[in-house]
Amino acid sequence: MRIEFGDIYGVSLEVPAPDSQEAILHIHSFAHETIRAKNCCGCSKSKKLRQRVVRQTSLLCATQTASEWHRRMLWGLAKLPYEHDRDPVKPKLLVLSNPFGGAGAARGNWQLVEPLFQKAHVEYQLVETQYAGHAKEIVRDQLVPGQYDVIVTVSGDGLIHEIVNGLVNRRDWNKFRDTVTIGVVPGGSGNGLAKSLLHRHNENYGVMEAALRVLKDRVVYVDLTELTLEY
Secondary structure: OOOOHHHEEEEEEEOOOOOOOEEEEEEEEEEEEEEEEEOOOOOOOEEEEEEEEEEEEEEEEEHHHHHHHHHHHHHHHHOOOOOOOOOOOOOEEEEEEOOOOHHHHHHHHHHHHHHHHHHOOOEEEEEEOOOOOHHHHHHHHHOOOOOOOEEEEEEOHHHHHHHHHHHHOOOOHHHHOOOOEEEEEEOOOOOHHHHHHHHHOOOOOOHHHHHHHHHOOOOOOOOOOOOOOOO
């Protein structure tokens, strides 16, 4: 079975015992598959649809070989030069979720995508916002440069708005903005930005697809505009 490296979001190593001569290399991917679906008219003809499917491919091989490939793939996923004597540092993610937006969709969407984050080579902390403006306060007042590599929103566009406003209202905004990236997983009702970013990557709109883009660190630069109005 062929696996595209761009579809892989995580890799793990299973060694049955400390002195085991064989180990299992698990490759976690969200891969494209082509399926046949019936036409809406109900006729016998079918059409081909391309969609992503969560897949785990397990390879049994010698422990030394499995260990080497595990480390090589981790460095490849990190997009850094390979180092034979250590694993790459895990990126640190702050996941901000708004449980009140989108008719409560955020919690369910996070439960759907969290297994991807668990299998990926990342560390994450989940924080649910408690009131309007909470995310802005967290980003503006509680974070220090280098504390997190990515701020992930599981929400609609409103929470993204809070995070951006928290960033630009920091005293160290010019320094802080170069240390962190914003990741978007839809959890609201409109989710316009998430749809636009996925379209930019030629991806179908979906919660899992958005999570994959976050874990694969596919960055899109977005213009930021500030308006000052007089009342």
